[in-house]
Amino acid sequence: MKEKIWFYALFAGGVALASSLPVLATTAATPAMLSNTCNGCHGTDGNSAGLSNPTIAGLDSNYFDTAMKQFKSGERPSSIMGRLAKGYNDGELKAMADFFAARKFAAARQPFDAGKAGQGKVLHDKNCRMCHADGGKSGANGALAGQWKDYLHVAIAEFLSGNRKGPEMMTKALTKMTEADIEALINYYASQQ
């Protein structure tokens, strides 16, 4: 096959070659090609082993796609994701969204306080479950259950600082919570393993 393409390349004429290697046909980057490289920071298959980086496996495709576009535009604050998101077009972002949506979410194995998790469940059921169903398992509005505590702290701090825009209801509910409440809520999500 290589020889054949080489032959065509010669025949087409004027194809300059820097090396003696034949010109190889290439197909556009596949979903796996685009997505595998994200795993360096987000873990194999998007299941993060790092405490501050979220697991992106099993994320709802639309949620992922929207998040990446918000990173790209700067609407969602970030240290590094915005810079990276700018390297991809809409089609590529969608391909990555679908790729990670098809990976199996593995809940982070992390310590939690059972007492706090119990209080957190009450707070969740009262304030959060309308949009974050099934105890905050991955859905249209992101994955909370089984996400790393450190990451959840970062995300909530972003909402509270006003840098990250969330639904008004959520920001309001978060603002009313004490630090202990937020700690309890995070322990509840961490308890789901």
Place this chain on the structure above:
Amino acid sequence: MSMNRRSFIKLVGAGAGVMSWPSISSASDILPRTGRRVVVVGGGSGGAIVAKYLRIADPSIEVLLIESDKRYIACPLSNLVLAGVRTLEENTLTLDKMAAKHGVKLLYDTVTAVDAGAKKVICSAGAISYDKLVLSPGIDYRFEEIEGYNPATTPEIMPHAWKAGPQTLLLKRQLMDMMDGGVVVVTIPQAPFRCPPGPYERINMIALYLKRHKPKSKIIVWDANENIVAKAGLFRKGWTKYYGYDDKDSTKGMIAYHGNSKLTKVDAKAMAVDNGTELLKGDVINVIPPQRAGIIAQKASVVGPDKKWCSVDQVSFESTQVKDIHVIGDACFAGALPKSTYAANSEAKVCALNIAQTLNGKELIAPSHVNVCYSYITDKEAVSVSGIYIEKEGKTIAVPNAGGLSPDLNEIEASYARSWMQNVMSEMST
């Protein structure tokens, strides 16, 4: 001219397929083949990942990973060990679990030669055949470019600490043994070298240690490059903010940086370095030597005409010199991609997918790479550089208007750097 084993194997590889007297290469395969086989040499940031992702891409391909050390010590963040804010154990991983989980055959051995003609690697256990060979050997040093440098003894006196391990601990011990008010000399080679921001992060970590324990000390940096190779503005900002640095007056502050100052000669006995115009004495001297592709790349004849790095096709990472040998990581030249852990991880995945395509008679896939590198400024603040890379007209280029540097020194990236490292290591070990 006597014929050593290497030239003999080259000769066999050159086409003399049938030789009547026994050779290493004609020895039978020490491992019976189970099908199409890819052999990977080197279980670091590139090798471990290419082995794993080959199995993910196509589990019908037999993958054999050959690595010399049972415990692998990763380089990123190892500068923090010098400041006493991280241990080398935190950088240590093993490949067993990853290999078992993904069905990679793991062989702890040293590859001594490659017979490209017979498509075999020779290790101490014997010969192993391959359909595709991936070399991920990391770096070797061009010690011979430094006058007076004895490869056996000089690193014990003037550690390079450019592969994390005993050298890192030696440099740390020397810093601990130094008196307050001592002079630490760091010499940086001409780029490209492994980890472009590495030497400057090292300066931060040495400065952090000295500031806490030996504040009267001085760090003098001789950089063969005109300027700091990576994240220059951010490093200068960090030096000024935390350690004392004045780019107009090198006598002020803890850090004195000199660009265009290439180390030419060392005198280990006198604890002195020479750049051709000045002789400088130090109490601790960290000579980071110029580098080239790892030794096995030299033995496999895949090092380019520059005698430093391996020239590879930028889509498949196949050597432009030897068919069916692919080179990834620091050892290869990958266009705009830096010699970093993350780049090696990325190249490994591109290489894995495209080897699987080739073995299955399918078209190659256009590469998509990412690079993310963190550097610590203090133990609490870090900065990053990032980029997306694609192949265009045979060259690997950074996607324009994407990636780039942190806007400023910041705390959140210090936590992301630790988290990044957990994922980088877990990708290799699980």
